[in-house]
Amino acid sequence: MVRIFALLVLVVPGFLAGYGIKIMRDMTFAILQPPFPALWVQGIIGLLFTVLGIAFVAGFILHRDRKRNNVQKRFQKQNRATR
Numbered sequence: 584m585v586r587i588f589a590l591l592v593l594v595v596p597g598f599l600a601g602y603g604i605k606i607m608r609d610m611t612f613a614i615l616q617p618p619f620p621a622l623w624v625q626g627i628i629g630l631l632f633t634v635l636g637i638a639f640v641a642g643f644i645l646h647r648d649r650k651r652n653n654v655q656k657r658f659q660k661q662n663r664a665t666r
Contacts, residue, residue: 599636606619
């Protein structure tokens with residue numbers, strides 16, 4: 584059950600990023616989607632969806648790899664006592 588939840592946590596932001604790319608593409612070709620009042624609003628929302636979706640997935644993967652100690656030394660967390 585935990586793995587299914589983890590998969591959903593990754594799939595939802597992935598779809599959000601994909602939808603953001605789609606509405607940015609539609610903005611480029613001057614296709615206004617129904618919930619947006621103007622093309623520039625559609626472009627900004629698309630960029631926001633894309634950046635947030637990719638950032639969430641990347642942060643999730645970095646967090647998982649840090650727990651498994653599979654990251655380079657510069658990405659490892661440093662203890663506050665050893666600084």
